[in-house]
Amino acid sequence: MGFDLHVHSIYSDGALTPGQLVIEAIAQGLTGIALTDHDTVDGLPEAVAAGQQQNLPVIPGIELTTDFGKIEAHILGYNLNYREPTLVRKLEAILAARVGRVQEIVKRLNRRGIPLQWSEVQTLANSRFIGRTQVFTAMERRGLIDPLRRKQSFEYYLGSEGIAYVPHREIETREAIELINACGGVPVLAHPGRGGVDVVIRQLVDFGLKGLEVYYPTHTPEMVKKYLQFATEFGLIITGGSDYHGRPGQPLGEAQVYSLPFN
Numbered sequence: 663m664g665f666d667l668h669v670h671s672i673y674s675d676g677a678l679t680p681g682q683l684v685i686e687a688i689a690q691g692l693t694g695i696a697l698t699d700h701d702t703v704d705g706l707p708e709a710v711a712a713g714q715q716q717n718l719p720v721i722p723g724i725e726l727t728t729d730f731g732k733i734e735a736h737i738l739g740y741n742l743n744y745r746e747p748t749l750v751r752k753l754e755a756i757l758a759a760r761v762g763r764v765q766e767i768v769k770r771l772n773r774r775g776i777p778l779q780w781s782e783v784q785t786l787a788n789s790r791f792i793g794r795t796q797v798f799t800a801m802e803r804r805g806l807i808d809p810l811r812r813k814q815s816f817e818y819y820l821g822s823e824g825i826a827y828v829p830h831r832e833i834e835t836r837e838a839i840e841l842i843n844a845c846g847g848v849p850v851l852a853h854p855g856r857g858g859v860d861v862v863i864r865q866l867v868d869f870g871l872k873g874l875e876v877y878y879p880t881h882t883p884e885m886v887k888k889y890l891q892f893a894t895e896f897g898l899i900i901t902g903g904s905d906y907h908g909r910p911g912q913p914l915g916e917a918q919v920y921s922l923p924f925n
Contacts, residue, residue, distance in 0.1 A: 664920035667696040667721065668738065668852065668875065668903025672788040673705030674725075675795035677908030680709035684716050686908075690915045694719035694922075696740060696903065700727055701756045701832065702791050703744040721922070725852060726756075726842070730835040734822055734857050735866070737838045738875065738901070740924055742847025749845050756832040757790045763828050764792050770826035771797075771819065776806060794820045836869045843870045848924045850901050853878045855885040860892075867896045873924075877902025877917040899923040 670676035671683055678686065680697060687695045697709040697720060706722045713720030722744050726737045742749070768780050778800055786796040798816055801807050807815045819826050833841075842849040850873035851859065851866060863871075876889040877900075893900050901923055904916040 663691040663693055663915065664918040665694045665696070665719075665721075665922060666692055666903050666906065666915045666918045667723070667740070667901045668698050668725075668878075668917075669695050669906045669914065670699055670725075670908075671697060671705045671709070673702055674699035674789070674791045675793055675907060680705045680720075681712040683709065683906075683908075683914075684712040684718050684720065686914050688716060688718055690913070692718075692915050692918070693920075694721065695914075696721035696723040698723035698725045698738055698740075698903070700725050700791060700793065701760065702753060702789065703749070704789055704791075706744050724842075726833055726838040727830050728833055728835040728838050729830045730859075730862055730866075732822075733859055733862060734830065735835045735859055735862070736852035736857075737835065737842065737871075738850040738852045738873075739838075739842035739845070739847040740850065740901075742842055742845040744845070746845045749841060752833065752841060759832040760792055763830070763832070764794075764797060766828045767794070767797055767820065767826050770828070771801075774825055776801070776819075776826075778804060778806070835866065839866065839869045839871055843872075848872045848899070850875055850899070853880070853905065854889055854892075855881045860888075863892055863896065867898070871898065873899035873901050875902060876900045877919060879904055879912075879916045881917075 671680045709720045724739045728735050771778050782800040783796050839849045852875045874889050874893050902917045902919045906914045
């Protein structure tokens with residue numbers, strides 16, 4: 663088996679603790695994982711320690727959420743010094759800004775007649791991170807979401823064109839890439855096939871992007887071929903991961919690479 667380089671824990675919007683992720687990775691026969699929680703490194707000490715205890719390599723990582731114009735670009739960072747003071751300070755500011763963003767999302771839902779309270783969303787956060795996942799879960803608990811139309815409902819309310827969407831202003835795409843590089847990490851564009859980012863890849867390379875997440879559960883064979891060509895053209899490393907959140911129907915290791923593309 664190989665490495666799943668895109669995994670989330672309860673420290674952002676996943677369902678499992680870092681320790682549980684390590685146990686699940688071993689059960690799935692994986693060689694190693696990367697913990698890449700959204701906008702936080704709070705789970706990394708626990709993940710690394712659990713990996714050492716279970717003899718499973720755990721690569722420290724992060725997924726920074728940015729908006730590049732109208733394009734939402736997620737930047738993965740691998741092997742970064744997650745105790746670097748500059749990074750820690752920036753992430754503190756990002757997490758604080760996220761709270762304000764989600765509060766504004768709730769207000770926009772309220773203006774559309776959706777009876778959701780901020781406290782209902784806040785209680786679903788397992789850590790300092792809070793995002794649209796918690797908003798959507800709170801809406802589901804209120805019975806506001808048709809269980810047969812979950813994906814469509816998410817897009818209608820909270821997607822980038824949704825009625826309550828609030829753009830990310832926590833960190834600029836260029837700043838995210840430069841921050842990961844400054845912390846000794848490897849910045850990689852996450853799931854490029856999901857966000858229409860093809861037109862900006864060259865710019866992101868100019869900013870210091872080092873890799874592409876070529877292997878991803880929703881990437882078609884045609885997409886994989888295209889992003890392999892992009893990687894060759896721009897001299898980018900190739901990564902892959904499942905974007906695992908611990909939810910039913912989404913197995914850990916669904917997408918992976920069979921050797922680490924970085925040291």
